[in-house]
Amino acid sequence: MTDDPGALRHAPPLPAGATGGDADAPGRAGGAALRRSWLRAVLASALVLVAGGALGAAGHHLERAYGIRPPQTTETATGWHIAGLHGQPFSGLALHGTRLLWHNGPSIEYFDLESGKLRLLGPGPGMRATWAPAVGRRYAVWFEAERSNSLAARAVAYDVERGRRWTLAEIGAVYSLPAVSEGDAVWCSATELTVPRIAGAHIADGTALKIAGEYGIPAIADGLVVWARGAGGPFAAHEMSSGRTWPVVVQGLVGRMTRFALAGRTLVWGQLDSGGSGAVLSAGVDGGETRQLAAGVIGLAGPAFDGTTVVWAERDDGTGGSRVMGRRLDGGDAFLIATAAGEVAEVTVSGGVAAWIAGDGVTSWIDTAGVPR
Amino acid sequence: MPAVRRSVARPSPARERFLLVVLVELWLLNVADFALTRYALWLGFATESNGVMDFFLRAGAAPALAFKIGIVTVGALLLWRLRAYRAATVAAVLLTGVLAAVVSYQVFWVLSL
Numbered sequence: 057m058t059d060d061p062g063a064l065r066h067a068p069p070l071p072a073g074a075t076g077g078d079a080d081a082p083g084r085a086g087g088a089a090l091r092r093s094w095l096r097a098v099l100a101s102a103l104v105l106v107a108g109g110a111l112g113a114a115g116h117h118l119e120r121a122y123g124i125r126p127p128q129t130t131e132t133a134t135g136w137h138i139a140g141l142h143g144q145p146f147s148g149l150a151l152h153g154t155r156l157l158w159h160n161g162p163s164i165e166y167f168d169l170e171s172g173k174l175r176l177l178g179p180g181p182g183m184r185a186t187w188a189p190a191v192g193r194r195y196a197v198w199f200e201a202e203r204s205n206s207l208a209a210r211a212v213a214y215d216v217e218r219g220r221r222w223t224l225a226e227i228g229a230v231y232s233l234p235a236v237s238e239g240d241a242v243w244c245s246a247t248e249l250t251v252p253r254i255a256g257a258h259i260a261d262g263t264a265l266k267i268a269g270e271y272g273i274p275a276i277a278d279g280l281v282v283w284a285r286g287a288g289g290p291f292a293a294h295e296m297s298s299g300r301t302w303p304v305v306v307q308g309l310v311g312r313m314t315r316f317a318l319a320g321r322t323l324v325w326g327q328l329d330s331g332g333s334g335a336v337l338s339a340g341v342d343g344g345e346t347r348q349l350a351a352g353v354i355g356l357a358g359p360a361f362d363g364t365t366v367v368w369a370e371r372d373d374g375t376g377g378s379r380v381m382g383r384r385l386d387g388g389d390a391f392l393i394a395t396a397a398g399e400v401a402e403v404t405v406s407g408g409v410a411a412w413i414a415g416d417g418v419t420s421w422i423d424t425a426g427v428p429r
Numbered sequence: 430m431p432a433v434r435r436s437v438a439r440p441s442p443a444r445e446r447f448l449l450v451v452l453v454e455l456w457l458l459n460v461a462d463f464a465l466t467r468y469a470l471w472l473g474f475a476t477e478s479n480g481v482m483d484f485f486l487r488a489g490a491a492p493a494l495a496f497k498i499g500i501v502t503v504g505a506l507l508l509w510r511l512r513a514y515r516a517a518t519v520a521a522v523l524l525t526g527v528l529a530a531v532v533s534y535q536v537f538w539v540l541s542l
Contacts, residue, residue: 085535093442093443093446094447094450095448096443097443097446097449097450098450100447100450101447101451101454101525104451104454104522104525104526104529105454105525105526105529107526107529108525108526108527108528108529108530108532108533109529109530109532109533110533111509111526111530111533112529112532112533112534112535112536112537113530113533113534115530115534116533116537116541117537118540120541125479172506175541175542176541176542180473181475181476182475182476217519219472219542220471220472220473221473221474222473223473294461315522357477
């Protein structure tokens with residue numbers, strides 16, 4: 057009776073309680089049968105949903121496991137250990153607060169030291185080449201292109217708070233990596249085969265910044281842009297608020313620079329002499345004395361500087377590994393932060409945490425450790 | 430004779446109910462697919478690879494939503510009209526299963542970001 061749709065149209069089942077007495081028992085039985093029939097339909101259709109959902113979940117899992125192959129992250133006694141699976145070395149380590157980013161093959165990967173969550177930020181759809189990222193308090197910026205030798209790279213920004221990425225600017229050919237401080241990003245690039253220039257953008261609204269019409273490897277801190285005019289210096293500075301540009305006078309600049317970092321109005325850099333012996337030095341961008349923080353360093357990597365602590369890595373001939381060293385700029389001797397297996401390629405520091413990329417020629421990994429107080 | 434005609438014109442009531450529930454699920458999954466796609470596009474981690482949908486998405490959220498919901502509603506109504514045929518139920522099940530897989534993949538993908 058109730059299986060006849062035509063009958064249903066003319067005599068829909070009444071809700072429970074709307075019928076009364078034994079005379080309505082057949083109607084109640086019919087209503088129960090109808091409910092069971094609908095329940096069976098819902099359960100059967102739920103099976104379709106479950107089967108489809110399981111297929112989608114399996115597809116995602118397989119893609120992550122065999123296609124993307126994200127690094128393995130492990131919490132250690134000192135911090136985190138992140139091991140790559142691609143066989144390609146990590147590079148471009150950037151740290152701000154708990155936000156650690158790096159370059160892994162074509163991928164830009166982001167790891168939150170607090171939550172332990174790993175995210176893949178790039179490359180975006182259609183892009184195959186990326187360059188090392190920079191990260192600030194809220195934003196990360198890196199470059200992407202279809203090919204590494206492309207003349208049409210773009211700067212991509214990622215808002216750490218909102219989890220959103222977007223194209224910040226079309227930059228042309230890449231001449232330097234980006235640098236980020238608060239809401240500003242700077243880089244050196246050339247558009248339309250013109251000479252390279254130091255430019256950038258306000259990250260939030262994309263407004264272009266014009267810093268200098270020359271080649272340079274820039275760093276930025278609180279509206280102050282400093283760039284190295286070549287692999288061995290010298291430095292120049294530009295204050296964005298006043299538009300003033302001046303050469304930064306430092307002493308002892310010899311050989312090849314390993315890396316330089318800017319925090320506040322202090323510049324820290326590492327350099328290698330012709331014999332491969334390294335030194336770490338610091339100077340104010342407004343002039344004054346150049347301080348030597350470390351000398352005779354073998355296998356120098358870094359330095360990095362967060363405004364308080366200068367961090368670098370050096371070879372440890374005793375163990376065959378490396379030492380990650382620190383020195384506070386306001387005084388005191390150099391101190392050991394951690395010993396590292398293998399050879400350290402890059403170091404970074406922020407807010408009392410040091411991170412470094414090390415490798416043994418076959419595999420590459422990232423470790424973090426707290427900076428002793 | 431009328432009984433024979435009715436059996437050809439109508440599926441069993443159980444199959445009819447099943448088809449109705451599956452079509453409602455298909456419609457809801459379609460809305461979820463649209464919402465997740467819009468969210469992924471807003472996040473900047475995806476592009477719309479369907480050229481037709483890309484055209485409507487570029488025109489705005491309202492035209493894209495109207496097109497996507499409209500076309501699936503028309504398709505669902507068509508399958509409902511053809512409910513006498515077992516193929517309509519099979520098609521609805523396949524479409525719903527595939528869309529459930531797509532939506533499930535998107536949910537896991539968004540959660541992994």
